[in-house]
Amino acid sequence: MTFWLRELDAARVIARAAGEMLLARSWDARPLDVRYKGAIDPVTEMDRRVEAFVREELVRRFPNYEILGEEEGGSGAESDSPRWLIDPLDGTTNYAHGYPCYAISIALEVAGEIVLGVVYNPARDELFAARAGGGATLNGRSIAVSATQRLGKSLLASGFPYDAWTSDRDNGQEWRRFLKRVVSLRSDGSAALDLCHVASGRIDGYWELDLEPWDMAAGALIVTEAGGSVTRVDGSMFSPYGRSVLATNGLIHGEMIQILQA
Numbered sequence: 001m002t003f004w005l006r007e008l009d010a011a012r013v014i015a016r017a018a019g020e021m022l023l024a025r026s027w028d029a030r031p032l033d034v035r036y037k038g039a040i041d042p043v044t045e046m047d048r049r050v051e052a053f054v055r056e057e058l059v060r061r062f063p064n065y066e067i068l069g070e071e072e073g074g075s076g077a078e079s080d081s082p083r084w085l086i087d088p089l090d091g092t093t094n095y096a097h098g099y100p101c102y103a104i105s106i107a108l109e110v111a112g113e114i115v116l117g118v119v120y121n122p123a124r125d126e127l128f129a130a131r132a133g134g135g136a137t138l139n140g141r142s143i144a145v146s147a148t149q150r151l152g153k154s155l156l157a158s159g160f161p162y163d164a165w166t167s168d169r170d171n172g173q174e175w176r177r178f179l180k181r182v183v184s185l186r187s188d189g190s191a192a193l194d195l196c197h198v199a200s201g202r203i204d205g206y207w208e209l210d211l212e213p214w215d216m217a218a219g220a221l222i223v224t225e226a227g228g229s230v231t232r233v234d235g236s237m238f239s240p241y242g243r244s245v246l247a248t249n250g251l252i253h254g255e256m257i258q259i260l261q262a
Contacts, residue, residue: 004108004116007062008131011106011118014057018050018088018104019122026095026123044089044096050104051088058084065108070214083109085240087214090119091190100124105192107217107240114240117218119192128196130218130225136199145228145249146201151259154204154252157186157194161210171209177259191245195219198247199226205248205256207233213240220245229253233260 025046051069058067066083084106089095091102100123107117119128128143130136136143148154156178160171178185186203188194192215194206199222217240220230229250230238235257238245248256 004110004131007108008116008118008129010058010061011108011116012120012127012129014054015104015106015118015120015127016122017057018054019120021050021053022046022089022095022102022104023122026098044092046095047089047092051086054086054088054104054106058086068214070212080111085109085114085214085217087192087212090192090215091188094189099189101188101190101193103190103192103196105214105218107214107221109217109240114217114221117221119196119218119222121193121196126196128199128219128222130199130222132221132225134225136222136225138196138200143200143226145198145223145226146204147251148204148249149251151181151205151252151255152183154182155184155186155202156182156256157188157197157203157206159187159189159191159194159208169209174207174209174260177262181259191215192219195223195245195247198228198249199223201249205246205252207244207246207256207260209233209244211243211245216240216245220247223247231257233257235261 055067066081069086087105090105095102103119103121105119107114115132117130128138191208191211196219197203198206223230230247232238232242233244233246
């Protein structure tokens with residue numbers, strides 16, 4: 001299979017270069033310029049600078065492709081034209097606080113299907129990648145989801161929406177339900193990396209509400225190509241435009257859906 005190899009190679013190179021930009025600024029002594037799109041929804045100058053860089057590099061290589069990104073927007077509807085979905089800094093709150101769990105996420109959508117995804121964590125120099133039908137890798141080596149068969153032996157992850165201060169659907173009830181049924185829970189603040197951690201077997205399942213397409217597109221494909229299962233939290237067919245995600249090793253998927261729908 002040779003489809004989308006050129007695009008995948010480009011996404012890898014661009015993600016690593018963007019990561020170098022983030023690392024260089026994270027060690028700078030000057031404080032970041034942090035502003036807020038909402039009460040607890042920060043954006044830094046690096047979100048904007050890195051997205052501008054990624055867009056420029058993608059346009060230079062693929063001038064006829066569309067782009068949808070977190071900071072500069074783009075066409076929000078599903079499109080038949082090839083379109084990049086980019087998050088220049090997934091985990092902005094972490095980055096702004098010096099917490100080393102953040103990533104660049106780049107996916108390519110063609111005719112409504114995500115055909116490739118790249119997620120790069122520069123703090124750990126870990127690049128996750130997948131191409132539809134081609135498997136998933138971490139720094140070039142194949143990865144697979146865990147073999148944990150029971151929810152009671154599982155480590156799960158989730159996060160909280162940026163409107164948690166004002167919305168009753170803040171994921172608190174779901175968190176409490178799982179707390180009594182699993183080994184432990186984690187909240188690392190990066191949807192893209194949580195999905196990749198499912199794909200690599202580090203955690204057994206992950207759910208989250210109220211996400212954007214650039215948060216989920218690349219990581220969801222990486223989970224699928226690593227042998228996992230991805231749906232919406234109600235068990236319906238996954239779409240990066242569906243606002244929620246449930247990703248597991250497949251073995252605990254049904255149990256998680258039951259608890260999420262309780």
